[in-house]
Amino acid sequence: MSEALLLLQKHWKHDSFRTPQEEIIQSVLDGKDTFALLPTGGGKxxxxxxxxxxxxxxxxxxxxxxALMKDQVQNLQSKNIRAIALTGGISQDEVSAILDNCQFGNYKFLYLSPERLQHDWIVERLKQLPINLIAIDEAHCVSQWGHDFRPAYLKISGLKVAFPKVPFLALTATATKRVQEDICTNLALENPVFFTKSFTRDNLAYHVIKTEDKLFKIQQILKKNPQSAIIYVRNRKSCIETSQQLNQLGFKSTYYHGGLPSKEKEKNMQSWLENKVQVMIATNAFGMGIDKPDVKTVIHIQLPENLENYYQEAGRAGRNGEKAFGIILTNSTDIGHTKSQFIDVLPDKKFVKDVYVKLNNYFQIGYGEGFNESYAFNINEFCSRYSLSIVKAFNSLQFLERQGILLFQNESTEKVSLQFIIPSKEMIRYISLNPQDEPIITTILRTYSGIFDVETKINPNLIAKKSGSTEAAVIKTIERLEESHCIVLHAKNNDSCITFNEVREDDLTINRVAKFLAHQNELKQNQFQSVIDYISNEDTCKNNLLLAYFDEETTADCGICSYCISKRKSNPVENTTLILQALGKSNLSSREIENNLQISSEALIFALQLLLEHHKIAINSNNKYYLL
Known part of the structure; x- marks a missing residue:
């Protein structure tokens, strides 16, 4: 048995690799640059x-x-594998301390964002590390034609010069052929070995269902398929409302969005993972690192922004190989509503500059200042002060983040700052009386040298790692110090956090990235048109439509999507006859007809349209059909 397989069994509890994981691993072990396109759930x-x-x-x-970095680091640490991440919002001293740990602390994984590679001193420090492999996750971000282009990814190719003998592994779940070529070119991969897995999911049935009563349709779907499910919605408000509605209807559900405190996220996640609740209602903040094999159904009750996201989100169903469903529920108003929420709120150069300037003024940052400064941020308060559209401002902040200008952590965070207010001699006395706190206190004092003089922001997670403790233990120690009047403590929960990665330069900053903004807006418009084409096309297998979008050719229909089923089962003549007979007895709504006659939604809509066009029936003010 290979060493790789033994590790898989020991740490990941799997008996065998999925195709082509083992071949990718061998390519890397052979020292070759490797490109791997593994659709969602492929185990990248x-x-x-x-x-x-x-x-x-x-x-x-x-x-x-x-979020993905933190999730993977935590998973590795739970397997007793030493891993650490260079996330945003930490000081240069903290970064240096983490890199020291990597150099001397026997770590196996160092995660960092591409923006970190823009700092030459960090690259110089990386050169001192015994790096054995450079893995680029979400590699489509290096391509301007990818759905989440980030210019900072273009800096990664510089690591090829710094580490000429170290293999690169580029990984992505969604990339057209054009994007694949871009990835290899922009990362400077040398004769890369290609591994691409088909986007076909034989067990996953893609359905587009037209319905004016989405909640009723969700009831039908969940009753028919009582196994684990995910329902994707567009915003936090919809998360809570949809969960409440389903709970009132007797379904056990919970919800997940980026604004939830981490403890509530974890609690809700565990309830769903342990099948204590059937349904997870979520925004697209949910899903990274989630590999729940028994998800039967993924439902989108609003149109997705693009087919890349839809494919990944729907693909969280059926990972156990059993038949599963990826469903979009849509009605006559969806395209207009979604366009107003995704396309009409794309910011132009003038608006992005306005947000950037106002953001700096909001935090009183002077020209040429602000580098690596972090601030608690409430976007509602900011937009209210300057009379800005919240959605448009949010999109502007996301764009500025992708360009590496700032870091926008749009989730609940806890900021801890403190100052020691007793003399150092008294601190020594306190430690002698509380020896259990000594490792944490001495780590704080060594890490933050000026903490006796000024109130200082600290990173409890970093302190925990450096002291060989836990974050909870660090917080407890700090609380005891406050109770003993040794420190002044400020701990504050914030909706989000802004960290500036560059000094303020206004025109110079925005002019540099304006071309990327124009390209991004055009790409988003084209991507949304592809979503419209996908839901509107009634003449092609849904699986084949998705495959064609990702440049994969196929000749056979899947046989299980909404198109294939309607083609096989729909008999318009028979259905119109049945409807006319039912309406001969009483006036009925579309829901009543569907329930009474057990006709699929797609077949029912088609039959009703035929009868309306031929003036056989009409609809009254109570939304009930009647014979003419």
């Missing part, structure tokens, strides 16, 4: 984590998503 992280464990040294993982 294993492809770099296992070879990194087999090689001497440390694996450098470049990832754009803080």
């Amino acid at each position: 992280s294993v492809c770099f984590q296992i070879p990194a464990l087999l090689l001497n040294g440390i694996c450098l993982v470049v990832s754009p998503l803080i």
